[in-house]
Amino acid sequence: MENVVTEARAANALWKEKWPAPAKLNLMLRITGRRDDGYHLLQTVFQMLDLCDWLTFHPLEQDRVCLQEPIPGVAEADDLTVRAANLLKEISGCRQGVRIEVEKNLPMGGGLGGGSSDAATTLVVLNQLWSLGLSTEELMRLGLRLGADVPVFVFGCAAWGEGVGEELQEIVVPEQWVVVIKPNVHVDTGKIFTHEGLTRDSKAIKIADFLAGDQRNDCFEVVCKLYRSVEKAWEALSGYAEARLTGTGACVFAQFASEREARQAYAELQGDWQVYLAKGQNRSPLYQKLSHY
Incomplete structure (x- = not known):
């Protein structure tokens, strides 16, 4: 009972x-x-x-x-x-x-x-x-x-x-501090994947290649061509660290070696952009919470 x-x-x-x-x-x-x-x-x-x-x-x-x-x-x-x-x-x-x-x-x-x-x-x-x-x-x-x-x-x-x-x-990848900028635009994923200028024949790589630094996004050039505000956000964030596009966007992000550097970039970008400060997680916060039950 x-x-x-x-x-x-x-x-x-x-x-x-x-x-x-x-x-x-x-x-x-x-x-x-x-x-x-x-x-x-x-x-x-x-x-x-x-x-x-x-x-x-x-x-x-x-x-x-x-x-x-x-x-x-x-x-x-x-x-x-x-x-x-x-x-x-x-x-x-x-x-x-x-x-x-x-x-x-x-x-x-x-x-x-x-x-x-x-x-x-x-x-x-x-x-x-x-x-x-x-x-x-x-x-x-x-x-x-x-x-x-x-x-x-x-x-x-x-x-x-x-x-x-x-x-x-x-x-397993480094759990770094991240600054994300969300431009005031909604990217049409269908438009990106049907665009004639999209690269569709990239050579497949291995995990070791990614970990060694091969981290490009094949959608980046097309997204920036169609959505100027995404390119502007990328340029703004690039002033602090290497900026990249996530998925087809619209968000761009940069990873930082320290919390202090990330917080500084976050504070300085807030006036002009919709900005988020976060930390990478190799295990989902959902499963971290479920593990307590």
Whole structure:
């Protein structure tokens, strides 16, 4: 009886918690080919940041999924967290309901993976709250149905990615301080990947090549050509450290050897830009938190 009470209290504690949905960076992005279905073959390196959205899940007696506060301009049924929860219910037969509360801190359309990370946190946490017992691999496969970036957030580690980004291998990279600039523009990923000037035949490299410094982003030149504000942000950040584009942008980032240098750059850039200060994480903040339960 005591064990049952303890488990019930633990479950209640999980429902009351705020769960992180971390940002990610693409530390490198190479386009090595294109599949017959139009998807591009990639090589990339993902690393999480301690910059997060926060999700809270509230149990409902009704068998439905809803948002505490829908995002303006986005139909509730189209929200990635709602789609993730409904997908879990569909494949598991779960009849429980949930209201999802999202504290949004990550910029939309910046290449930091905010919506995908929210979906992954929904999959991982509701799998626990609803006692579904799905494995990480099963959740990753579900996540791929929601978006190409969702699996890496479910994977939960810094990763070397291939395929369309879903073939993941854990990698260890320095956990450096990072400054991120979000230009006031939304980059159309489809426009970038269909642009005639995009490099699509980069030579595949090995992890050792990346670690030795081969860290270019094949999307950089096209993005800067189409979105001048991204190039301006890159120029501004380049005055402090080597700046790079994450994914297809719009965010640019730079890694710093020390917290002091990062904080100085962050302070000096704030007046002109939307700037974020964070630290790289080789293990997702979500799994760091889950490990305490």
